[in-house]
Amino acid sequence: xQIEKVTGERARDSYYKIQHxxxxxxxxxxxxxxxxxxxxxxxxxxxxDTCFQRSDETKPETVPEGIAHYLEHKLFESxxxxxxERFAKTGASAxxxxxxxxxxxxxxxxxxxxxxLEILLDFVQSPHFTEESVAKEQGIIGQEIKMxxxxxxxxxxxxxxxxxxxxxxxxxxxxGTVESIAEITPEYLYRCYxxxxxxxxxxxxxxxxxxxxxxxxxxxxxxxxxxPVQVKRVFAPEPETVVTAKVEQRLSVSLPLFQFGFKExxxxxxxxxxxxAAMEILLETMASDSSPLFQDLxxxxxxxxxxxxxxxxxxxxxxxxxxxxxxxxPQAVAEAIVAETERLKxxxxxxxxxxxxxKAIYGENIAALNSTSNIANALASFTxxxxxxxxxxxxxxxxxxxxxxxxxxxxxxxSKTVLSVIxxx
Amino acid sequence: MSQIKTVSITDAVRLRCFTDxxxxxxxxxxxxxxxxxxxxxxxxxxLPSLVSRATREYPDYASLSGRxxxxxxxxxxxxxxxxxxxxxxxxxxxxxxxxxxLEGEDMFQELCGLxxxxxxxxxxxxxxxxxxxxxxxEKRQLLELKDAEFNDKIVYAHQRCEEILFEGQPAxxxxxxxxxxxxxxxxxxxxxxxxxxLQNSRFEVFVLGDCEPNPELFREHFSSLGKPFQIDxxxxxxxxxxxxxxxxxxxxxxxxxMAFRADFRPEERLLFQxxxxxxxxxxxxxxxxxxxxxxxxxxxxxxxxxxxxxxLYVESGVETENLRRTEEEIMRQWELLCSGELTEDELExxxxxxxxxxxxxxxxxxxxxNWCVSRVFEESLETPEEAAERLMQYSREEVVAAAKRLVPAxxxxxxxxGQQ
Numbered sequence: 002x003q004i005e006k007v008t009g010e011r012a013r014d015s016y017y018k019i020q021h022x023x024x025x026x027x028x029x030x031x032x033x034x035x036x037x038x039x040x041x042x043x044x045x046x047x048x049x050d051t052c053f054q055r056s057d058e059t060k061p062e063t064v065p066e067g068i069a070h071y072l073e074h075k076l077f078e079s080x081x082x083x084x085x086e087r088f089a090k091t092g093a094s095a096x097x098x099x100x101x102x103x104x105x106x107x108x109x110x111x112x113x114x115x116x117x118l119e120i121l122l123d124f125v126q127s128p129h130f131t132e133e134s135v136a137k138e139q140g141i142i143g144q145e146i147k148m149x150x151x152x153x154x155x156x157x158x159x160x161x162x163x164x165x166x167x168x169x170x171x172x173x174x175x176x177g178t179v180e181s182i183a184e185i186t187p188e189y190l191y192r193c194y195x196x197x198x199x200x201x202x203x204x205x206x207x208x209x210x211x212x213x214x215x216x217x218x219x220x221x222x223x224x225x226x227x228x229p230v231q232v233k234r235v236f237a238p239e240p241e242t243v244v245t246a247k248v249e250q251r252l253s254v255s256l257p258l259f260q261f262g263f264k265e266x267x268x269x270x271x272x273x274x275x276x277x278a279a280m281e282i283l284l285e286t287m288a289s290d291s292s293p294l295f296q297d298l299x300x301x302x303x304x305x306x307x308x309x310x311x312x313x314x315x316x317x318x319x320x321x322x323x324x325x326x327x328x329x330x331p332q333a334v335a336e337a338i339v340a341e342t343e344r345l346k347x348x349x350x351x352x353x354x355x356x357x358x359x360k361a362i363y364g365e366n367i368a369a370l371n372s373t374s375n376i377a378n379a380l381a382s383f384t385x386x387x388x389x390x391x392x393x394x395x396x397x398x399x400x401x402x403x404x405x406x407x408x409x410x411x412x413x414x415x416s417k418t419v420l421s422v423i424x425x426x
Numbered sequence: 427m428s429q430i431k432t433v434s435i436t437d438a439v440r441l442r443c444f445t446d447x448x449x450x451x452x453x454x455x456x457x458x459x460x461x462x463x464x465x466x467x468x469x470x471x472x473l474p475s476l477v478s479r480a481t482r483e484y485p486d487y488a489s490l491s492g493r494x495x496x497x498x499x500x501x502x503x504x505x506x507x508x509x510x511x512x513x514x515x516x517x518x519x520x521x522x523x524x525x526x527x528l529e530g531e532d533m534f535q536e537l538c539g540l541x542x543x544x545x546x547x548x549x550x551x552x553x554x555x556x557x558x559x560x561x562x563x564e565k566r567q568l569l570e571l572k573d574a575e576f577n578d579k580i581v582y583a584h585q586r587c588e589e590i591l592f593e594g595q596p597a598x599x600x601x602x603x604x605x606x607x608x609x610x611x612x613x614x615x616x617x618x619x620x621x622x623x624l625q626n627s628r629f630e631v632f633v634l635g636d637c638e639p640n641p642e643l644f645r646e647h648f649s650s651l652g653k654p655f656q657i658d659x660x661x662x663x664x665x666x667x668x669x670x671x672x673x674x675x676x677x678x679x680x681x682x683x684m685a686f687r688a689d690f691r692p693e694e695r696l697l698f699q700x701x702x703x704x705x706x707x708x709x710x711x712x713x714x715x716x717x718x719x720x721x722x723x724x725x726x727x728x729x730x731x732x733x734x735x736x737x738l739y740v741e742s743g744v745e746t747e748n749l750r751r752t753e754e755e756i757m758r759q760w761e762l763l764c765s766g767e768l769t770e771d772e773l774e775x776x777x778x779x780x781x782x783x784x785x786x787x788x789x790x791x792x793x794x795x796n797w798c799v800s801r802v803f804e805e806s807l808e809t810p811e812e813a814a815e816r817l818m819q820y821s822r823e824e825v826v827a828a829a830k831r832l833v834p835a836x837x838x839x840x841x842x843x844g845q846q
Contacts, residue, residue, distance in 0.1 A: 013526075032448075034446070034448030035448075035789050036785050036786055036788050036789050037785075037786045037789050083719075085709035085710060086710065086775075088709075089708070089709070089710040089771070089774075089775030089778065089779070090774075090775070090778070091778070092778030092779055092781055092782040093782065094779060094782055094783065095709070109782070109786065110782060111781075111782050111785035111786055112781075112782070112785070137722055138722075139722075140722030140723070141718060141719075141722050141724070141725055142725070144679065144723075144724050144725040144743060144744065144745070145725040147678040147679040147743070147745075148679055148725055148726075148743050150678035150679070151579055151677045151678050151679055151842075152578075152579075153577050253577075253579070253675045253676055253677060254573075254576070254577040255573040255576045255577065256570055256573035256574065256577065258577070285495075289491070289495065290487070290488075290491035290494075290495075291488055291489075291491035291492040291494075291495050293488075295491075296487065296488045299487070299563065300559075300563075302563075302566055305566070305567040305570045305571070306567060307567065307570075307571055307574065308570075308574060327570055327573065327574060327577075357492060357495040357496050358495065360495060360496055360497075360498050360499070360528070361494075361495040361496075361498065361499035362499065363498060363499075363528070364497075364498025364499035364500065364521065364522045364526075365498075365499040367450050367451075367498070367522050367526050368450060368451045368499070368521075368522055370450055371449055371450050371451055371789075371790075371791075372789070372790070373789065426676060
């Protein structure tokens with residue numbers, strides 16, 4: 002078993018990276034001063050994995066939308082009963098979530114960490130699906146889908162992705178549709194489970210009050226080595242263009258919501274720490290509260306402080322810079338953003354704003370390391386995207402102004418923008 | 427966890443210090459509690475965001491935001507919330523601890539400087555009024571916040587339930603006042619309102635995280651402020667009938683928000699929290715296990731206790747055709763609980779879940795502040811550890827008796843009529 006201590010000079014923290022013989026990657030970030038420990042056991046398997054190629058098979062396979070999320074719900078049930086009932090005996094607060102790229106099962110506790118960890122490792126490795134239990138979940142997940150159907154923030158985002166991507170499965174809802182989940186059977190669930198839930202495709206991340214030796218003892222007793230399978234994500238070719246530049250939907254809202262952004266042409270690989278850091282600093286420079294763009298939009302009454310946001314949203318085969326919020330005139334906001342990118346291309350980025358942005362992002366990242374849940378979730382997300390937490394903090398600190406200037410030219414192409422708007426009825 | 431130390435600056439101002447060098451951040455926060463009033467809610471409600479958008483040294487939003495970025499992404503935040511019959515207006519400054527400041531800044535001094543300048547010497551124009559431009563911006567943004575609350579139907583249904591429950595009473599006033607009151611605000615009245623707030627509020631001041639508070643500094647700044655008054659729970663009046671209201675909207679899913687009232691004393695709050703957890707606060711609860719898991723009626727169905735107003739809310743999202751059935755099932759689960767249908771395992775699960783939550787408080791500066799503010803009704807501050815120990819002593823019978831003291835009071839249905 003390989004145990005590597007990874008130290009972040011800037012964070013002044015360390016964690017242990019362990020390559021377990023079972024194939025599982027384990028990350029343990031002790032914080033003795035904390036009362037809590039937060040554990041995430043996740044698989045690199047998200048809603049975008051609807052077409053995949055196993056290393057031991059000859060052809061890729063396509064499955065219905067929404068299976069990763071459906072599996073997340075159903076894994077909580079096993080032959081021995083419900084995992085929540087088992088966690089109820091330790092007091093741990095357990096949950097799970099499915100994202101585009103991964104499925105994570107987690108708990109937070111102040112006591113009985115090792116007992117709760119046994120439950121976590123056990124239930125995630127013990128699938129038990131029957132026709133009856135699969136059918137029962139359709140009503141619950143159907144209501145989850147409908148809840149999001151009424152959520153304007155969710156809708157503005159998915160309408161945006163559908164307008165931007167022609168084929169990439171990022172355009173599909175994470176939970177699938179009421180129709181696609183009706184196709185899900187125990188066979189599909191087992192098939193996807195056995196493909197993606199092999200320990201080589203998974204990670205265990207724990208942050209907080211923990212003893213490394215004891216965690217590894219629990220792992221030794223509970224990890225079930227499975228046949229190593231490599232899984233390749235298969236995506237149809239995605240054109241560089243967008244599907245449509247503008248998409249609108251009417252919902253029961255009293256103020257329009259918008260999402261506007263630029264499609265970036267990417268290869269299948271995820272971005273490096275340095276690329277992510279550069280984009281974060283660029284966006285902070287360009288659109289944070291102290292930026293000329295934000296001031297202009299605010300002064301013109303086009304955005305509000307509570308809702309305006311921006312994000313570099315990227316993963317396997319997709320990347321987009323997006324801006325969102327509430328506005329009485331989303332079109333004017335979009336035009337102002339484009340105009341600002343053009344201005345920055347011409348005049349260059351203000352060095353003082355660059356320095357401020359670096360300090361702000363540094364501070365926000367240091368502050369995030371207070372929280373055991375932030376740390377464990379970040380470790381999981383970073384590992385599934387092939388990145389390392391402290392390398393990212395170093396990349397932020399070492400970034401030069403010239404690094405971000407060149408992104409401007411590459412990413413902000415007016416011909417590849419989408420404006421998604423939710424309008425009042 | 428570290429200890430929460432309390433210093434009484436005056437009868438109207440209390441300083442709570444929770445310092446711990448293991449945090450990488452610090453926070454200084456000032457909570458002003460003032461009785462809720464329909465006449466004043468909008469005036470007071472706009473003030474925290476208005477005074478914190480600029481200072482004399484950084485006289486516009488852009489320069490203040492720039493300064494906060496230079497201070498490693500520090501924040502100068504404001505918020506407005508309701509606690510029973512009180513409006514709670516908060517101003518806070520937060521940032522990384524000085525040991526992480528790359529240029530050796532004294533972060534405590536920097537943050538206190540910013541916070542004190544907006545509290546004690548907010549920016550005014552030559553006429554002594556809050557600047558026109560900032561006022562118009564904040565007014566517009568508050569109105570847009572109201573729009574956003576309508577956009578989120580879970581929030582909207584809850585607010586409507588609260589409104590019908592406390593109609594015509596201070597507790598029924600929106601935390602920011604009504605849309606009409608916000609729209610008709612003027613700068614002249616706000617100038618005096620800020621002084622009123624400083625004179626008439628009860629102050630809860632917090633110094634949290636990796637810093638060294640100096641109580642003298644706070645004594646110097648706060649001892650002439652505020653007004654001492656007893657903070658009490660919302661008076662209990664037994665509802666004579668369940669107030670009902672329904673509203674139709676073009677939605678894919680209907681929302682149900684139900685309110686129960688209970689006449690409990692501050693020292694019984696923990697028992698009612700436990701009862702709420704047993705009823706609908708955890709995945710082992712009656713509502714989750716029956717309404718969601720057994721009947722597949724919903725994705726969420728949960729109970730939560732608003733202790734300030736002594737109200738227990740149950741919220742769910744369901745198919746329109748299942749609204750009635752869901753309400754009946756929720757009532758049936760409550761009646762079963764009242765009749766004693768509660769196993770020791772269910773009780774133990776709720777206790778452990780609540781203990782877990784309470785013992786986690788010390789890991790978050792915000793949670794520590796919330797813990798203290800939500801306990802202003804109590805004579806002395808119980809620590810999370812003490813509360814966890816006391817909680818474990820409650821018996822099945824006591825929890826069932828608490829459930830029996832709930833009185834159904836209001837039901838709001840947001841009836842989905844199919845999305846457009």
